[in-house]
Amino acid sequence: MIETARATPRTPPSTTERARLRDAVPPAESLDIAARRRRRAGRRRSAMTDLLGILAWVSASIAVTLWLASPGSHRVVGIGGWLTDAGIVAGLVATDLVLVMLVLAARVPLIDRTFGHDNAVAVHRSLGKPVLYLLLAHGALLTLGYGASAGTGPIAETIALFSTPDMPLAFLGLLLFLVVVVSSLVAVRRRLPYEAWHLIHLLSYAAVLVALPHMLSVGSVLAQGTWQRVYWIALYVVALGLIALYRFAVPIVVTFRHRIRVAGIETVAPGVVSIHLAGRDLDRLGARGGQYGVWRFWTAKTWWHANPVSFSAVPARGRARITVRDLGAGSARLGRITPGAFVSLEGPYGLFTSRARTAPYLALVASGIGITPVRSLLEDTDLRPGEATVLLRGTDADQQYLWHEIADLAEATGNRLYTMVGHRSRSRESWMTEEDVRRGVSLRSVFPNLLQSDLYVCGPRAWSDLVVREARSAGVPEHQIHQERFES
Incomplete structure (x- = not known):
């Protein structure tokens, strides 16, 4: 039976047990060596995330460079020419980044191993708004540029563009991508059932496909026989090919192999x-x-x-x-x-695993259904006695999912389990109960080795964000914080 005493160990160790735990922990020198190695690994992962974002924009710069190097791209005449060329550049950058986003979301094993799937998805999300703004600028600048060159107004030019081959598909692609980006905004995403959001997100594939004819029919911009055309066709083939392979073909193979x-x-x-x-x-x-x-x-x-x-x-x-x-x-x-x-x-x-560790100690904090990855992580981690401390949070007895299994794992490995039961504090913004706030409980009091620990946090978004905020305020390095969010 799990005790629900707030912020107290489930089973306080006896004097003999404390001696055993102390003797089982490796010397400080060994921990320092391991910690240094893990910190270096954490810094490399952080650098890889930054590198991934840089590579995305480098890809877009290559697209613009190829266009600038193509014949006829420098003959700008009047304000209409400047607006048109600015619209072309915006469109090239936006389309390139859309294809990069598809690659990042394709769950390519090489990208996952090198950069981490979570980091790839983070970069994927960060590109959404810039891409939307660039696509809107692309349409607006081209309309104004063509209108200025022809001496017509924006409305008349928009009507004229609709009569151009493949342009209706281009407008449809823009509309579809607008729907995808808006649905991914935090305020909108939280109001949508996951099923609806997932279905809407699939429209991004349709947006890319319907815009392809427009890309290949814009005359000198992607003229046949140019390196531009080769680059774009290759980028489309790679992006759509990786999606087809890793989002569809590989799962089918895995499914039938394991039955x-x-x-x-x-x-x-x-x-x-x-x-x-x-x-x-x-x-x-x-x-x-x-x-x-x-x-x-x-x-x-x-x-x-x-x-x-x-x-x-x-x-x-x-x-x-x-x-x-x-x-x-x-x-x-x-x-x-x-x-x-x-x-x-x-x-x-996912990278919410022991492979992401960079510190000698382990601190696990879970709430609600967030217990599930923490439970399997604890099972899969080779722990020394006294190396890990677990804190489980629940509103009442009905939210103590799998707590008894966590207790058994902690006891089997000689590590500590704390539980915290009750409604969250209303007197101040906190991830703890009202009683724990009054008692002055903190992450530092629950986890004495907090600064030398990898902190894994999983639970509802608002709650886990508060835990992570306190960890950062306490001085836990960013590379030692691992967060998995569950919406509830």
């Missing part, structure tokens, strides 16, 4: 179920504790929806498990799936 099916459904708490999966050689999926997969359950009511869900246990040879909370129409239906249903999988993905 995953639902073995059973276990109710964990109201609105929370564990889905037990059976298959062939599931230990060879390459899943690490803390990672997630994109699951599709092939039943009449769930086949159309892909569910990003973390492994709640490290896959064994013939079995795996995920634990799902009812957070929307799609996830609610998963609790009613009958055993034997066929399951397809994309992944595993």
